Amino acid sequence: MTPRPFADRDTPGWVALSNLVLDRQATVEAFRAEDARRDPAHPMRRWVTLDGAQIVGMAALYFWPFDPPGFLHVSVLVHPQRRGRGLGRALWNHALQEARGHRPAGLVTDVSDLDPASLAWAGRRGFHTHAHRFASELDLTAFDETAFETDLRRAAAQGVTFSDLGSADATTLERFLNFVADRLTETPDLAGHPRWPLGQVRQALHLDSDPRPDWFILAVSPQGEWLGTTAMIRIRHANMAYNELTATHPQARGRGLALPLKLQAIPA
Numbered sequence: 001m002t003p004r005p006f007a008d009r010d011t012p013g014w015v016a017l018s019n020l021v022l023d024r025q026a027t028v029e030a031f032r033a034e035d036a037r038r039d040p041a042h043p044m045r046r047w048v049t050l051d052g053a054q055i056v057g058m059a060a061l062y063f064w065p066f067d068p069p070g071f072l073h074v075s076v077l078v079h080p081q082r083r084g085r086g087l088g089r090a091l092w093n094h095a096l097q098e099a100r101g102h103r104p105a106g107l108v109t110d111v112s113d114l115d116p117a118s119l120a121w122a123g124r125r126g127f128h129t130h131a132h133r134f135a136s137e138l139d140l141t142a143f144d145e146t147a148f149e150t151d152l153r154r155a156a157a158q159g160v161t162f163s164d165l166g167s168a169d170a171t172t173l174e175r176f177l178n179f180v181a182d183r184l185t186e187t188p189d190l191a192g193h194p195r196w197p198l199g200q201v202r203q204a205l206h207l208d209s210d211p212r213p214d215w216f217i218l219a220v221s222p223q224g225e226w227l228g229t230t231a232m233i234r235i236r237h238a239n240m241a242y243n244e245l246t247a248t249h250p251q252a253r254g255r256g257l258a259l260p261l262k263l264q265a266i267p268a
Helices: 008-022 028-037 087-102 116-124 145-157 170-184 198-204 258-265
Strands: 045-051 054-062 071-078 106-108 161-164 216-220 226-235 240-248
Touching: 008 028, 008 045, 008 054, 008 071, 045 087, 054 087, 071 087, 145 258, 161 258, 170 198, 170 226, 170 240, 216 258, 226 258, 240 258
Parallel strands: 071 106
Antiparallel strands: 045 054, 054 071, 161 216, 216 226, 226 240
8 A cells, every 4th residue: 555645535535534533523624625725835745545445544744833943744644443554654754755855944743642652653753742732622611700700800900901803994903913923923832933924824813714803802901002812713623712822912911811811702
């Protein structure tokens, strides 16, 4: 079973295998929609391995903006029942050969802490821990905001108000994109990275594909200064919202505004 380049007809099998291995519920429609939003300056390269008509392995090489500057992201997935047969090694070699042609500064991959075999597989190929990420989910059907009323009162005592951008005009939205771009370079993930172009910020916030400016919340001082923001986007395949960013301006830190910002986003 020799890997070959991915074709559109492989999409259902690709989605099925990624859902199985990554415990997701993505749909073919969502996969194609995400591909359509991809920046043509950063195409994704994919390969698949088939056993008959079934995709049993796949690999992807692509640009991910949260990786260190100059790095490319690589992903290799093999069906759990087909591991240990060299499929991952063959897919890895295809991705590595393609990567060398682009001369990146290095490669990044994601591996679950709960998958020791895959951690060992990545370690044998020279990967080491760079960032440790985890999922944090909030069940809104059981959430009780009253436990945080003190935090809301503290913000109100400072004269801070909260508003969303649901009715914002184009000029205000552009100002917001610049505000987010400045805050992104202050986050641990993007410290030292180049400032994102506004088009990339728009893409991250789904403004051109699934816009919800009413999910962009601002904390505003009595003088009208923007002190911080939280931005939510919709994840359709998971029936949930994702907090893309919560950040405060450096001069507004230490005032307890991040939690109230998140609380303001919940009713939205």
